[in-house]
Amino acid sequence: MATLGGVFFVSAVFLPITGTLAQGTSSEVPNIAELVRARNYARQAAERVNGGLSRYRADASMYAPYVRNADGSYTFRILGYGVKNGVPQPLPSIETVVTVAPDGRTTVNYNGVIRN
Structure with a gap:
């Protein structure tokens, strides 16, 4: 992370999609600000559906797998x-799949035990 006049710049690495998510049909490069905003909305939706921060914590990784959909x-x-007792458990046990529309609306597609 670098700083320039009080503004932070973060470089990002995007990981390939694995698991049950399919690659979207759009081949355009995503707008980074749009992607970060969508990622934050998805994390907030996961926190809401799982009972809030007192009961759930999303993985700290900023590099959650994602798919850019055709729409x-x-x-x-x-x-x-x-x-439990304010402390996150040592291993993740919940998988949440969230779709974030361009206007910020979120849809939780799956929320349950981690699938292989």
Whole structure:
């Protein structure tokens, strides 16, 4: 992370999609600000559907697998941890798949045990 006049710049690495998510048909490069905003909306949706921060914590990784869908939406696979006595469990146990529309609307496609 670098700083220039109080503004932080972060370089990002995007990981390939694995698992049950299919690659979208759009071949255009995503707008980074749009992708970060969509990722934040997806994480917030996962937190909401799993009972809030007192009961759930999303994986700290900023590089959750995602698919850019043909309609401009993004679909994310987020692993999460149950929380007991204010402490996240050591291993993730919850998988949440969220699609974020270009206008910010979120749809939770799956929320349950981690699938292989």
